[in-house]
Amino acid sequence: MSRTPPHPDVSQIDLQSVLEAVVDPVRRSIVTQLDAAGHDIKCGDFDLPVSKSTATHHFTVLREAGLIRQYYVGVARLNALRRADLDRALPGLLDAITG
């Protein structure tokens, strides 16, 4: 059994789902922190004003909308910003949100 959760293909990334994901300030903060860091970040290493279980929900929404890619390294779940995919699916949107 794969431990990598499902992700939409770049062709499945749509504006409505992405807007629904980033309209939430906490989720937008996750995206902004990934963009600013320039590298992948463990779930527990984000600076977020919510509980761990709430944060997990937010990561899931971002993953299902195609904004982040999640994968495991040992027991740690890491998060990568899907910048190239987003720039291809929705040109300019990520820059407008993180700018």
Place this chain on the structure above:
Amino acid sequence: MSRTPPHPDVSQIDLQSVLEAVVDPVRRSIVTQLDAAGHDIKCGDFDLPVSKSTATHHFTVLREAGLIRQYYVGVARLNALRRADLDRALPGLLDAITG
């Protein structure tokens, strides 16, 4: 008494309010129709799948977020896309949404 409803100044346009406005598909359709038309449009002349009163609410949300400017010509309320203000406040966002 002025018949022009209140509008935020360009300096008051913020990402959160704009995202909350455009996350709604009907409101995004209003913005897209204004962008495609290239001219101001009367409230009654949009192609929208909602009642007149619901549409009025959507126009108000868009106006209060700074996406559209509303003004009267006689008894008709017209809507203008605030493209220049939006491009200044949130560069690239409008293009990403209407693209």
